[in-house]
Amino acid sequence: MNPSTFLSILFTISFIFISHVPLSISTIDFNFYQIVCIQYGIQVSPNIKGCLEALESDLQIPQAKNYAELSILILDQAIKNTTIAQLSLQNLMKSDPSPAIKECATEDYDEIIIAFENSLANVNHDPQIAINYLQKDLGYAERKCSQALKDDPKPYFEVNILISHVHFYAAVTELSLNHLKGQ
Numbered sequence: 001m002n003p004s005t006f007l008s009i010l011f012t013i014s015f016i017f018i019s020h021v022p023l024s025i026s027t028i029d030f031n032f033y034q035i036v037c038i039q040y041g042i043q044v045s046p047n048i049k050g051c052l053e054a055l056e057s058d059l060q061i062p063q064a065k066n067y068a069e070l071s072i073l074i075l076d077q078a079i080k081n082t083t084i085a086q087l088s089l090q091n092l093m094k095s096d097p098s099p100a101i102k103e104c105a106t107e108d109y110d111e112i113i114i115a116f117e118n119s120l121a122n123v124n125h126d127p128q129i130a131i132n133y134l135q136k137d138l139g140y141a142e143r144k145c146s147q148a149l150k151d152d153p154k155p156y157f158e159v160n161i162l163i164s165h166v167h168f169y170a171a172v173t174e175l176s177l178n179h180l181k182g183q
Contacts, residue, residue: 031064032070033052033056034052036172036175037052037055039175040172040175044175055172058076061077068123068124071130071180074169076120078166078170078173079116079117079120081165081169082109082113082165082166082169083113085109085165086105086109086110086113089104089159090105092105092158098154099148100151100152100154101152103144103145104149104163108141108144108145109145111140112138112141112145114137115134116169118133119131119133119134119173130177131177131181134170134174135170138166138170142163142170145163146163
């Protein structure tokens with residue numbers, strides 16, 4: 001077991017024990033993004049440290065004053081990173097014009113970026129609609145790209161990593177948006 005996995009599991013177990021202590025969560029001073037990363041570690045992937053590092057790479061995210069602001073900042077970061085990933089795919093397409101890379105680099109990543117943008121446009125208006133864009137539109141485009149890569153005989157490890165980043169941003173944004181539902 002690598003050290004980061006061990007630490008993530010240890011952190012999760014510690015959080016479970018802490019949650020059973022008769023203290024209110026409000027007595028522990030977590031930032032909004034840290035709470036989202038703890039939820040991510042429990043519900044999606046045990047890589048809490050990776051979540052924290054990814055979100056802390058944008059210096060504004062730790063300063064978020066509420067979940068609406070956090071959701072907006074995460075979506076901004078997702079759009080920037082996905083746009084950069086799309087440019088990388090388009091460059092890869094020049095040297096490897098396979099149908100899978102072409103599909104991912106053009107229509108699928110266009111749809112992923114549009115889904116993130118549509119989600120962003122709905123954060124303050126209706127968090128559930130913002131979540132729907134992530135689950136339906138983004139999820140559909142992400143699955144299309146993943147399937148195209150699976151159907152291609154050539155392994156595209158680096159492209160699969162880019163797709164996992166899309167999945168990460170969709171998951172943490174949804175976790176953040178869930179805090180806004182019903183407010």
